[in-house]
Amino acid sequence: MVTAGLSIAATAFGATHTVTMEGMQFSPPSVTVKQGDKVVWVNKDVVPHTATVPKGFDSGSVAPGQSWATTPKRGSYDYVCTLHPTMKAKLIVE
Ligand SMILES: [Cu+2]
Numbered sequence: 780m781v782t783a784g785l786s787i788a789a790t791a792f793g794a795t796h797t798v799t800m801e802g803m804q805f806s807p808p809s810v811t812v813k814q815g816d817k818v819v820w821v822n823k824d825v826v827p828h829t830a831t832v833p834k835g836f837d838s839g840s841v842a843p844g845q846s847w848a849t850t851p852k853r854g855s856y857d858y859v860c861t862l863h864p865t866m867k868a869k870l871i872v873e
Contacts, residue, residue, distance in 0.1 A: 793817055793850065800828040800841065805868035813873055819848040828866065832858045
């Protein structure tokens with residue numbers, strides 16, 4: 780990408796994006812962020828959840844009412860809750 784130099788400068792001002800775990804779903808189901816942005820998963824369910832990518836990131840068990848955050852590297856991630864395999868979502872880091 781010709782904009783690579785610009786995106787490095789932008790990492791110092793990363794935004795924060797929130798994904799809610801509620802009703803056994805990730806919401807929103809697909810999020811696109813910029814490299815350097817922070818992504819926070821907030822568990823609003825009454826059971827624990829995870830946000831896990833086999834070769835990427837792993838929140839571990841996030842208890843009800845708790846949250847977990849990471850600043851993922853560039854890439855496209857299909858992630859799941861390892862405790863509830865029907866919970867799937869996508870994160871794209873540009
Ligand atoms: Cu779950």
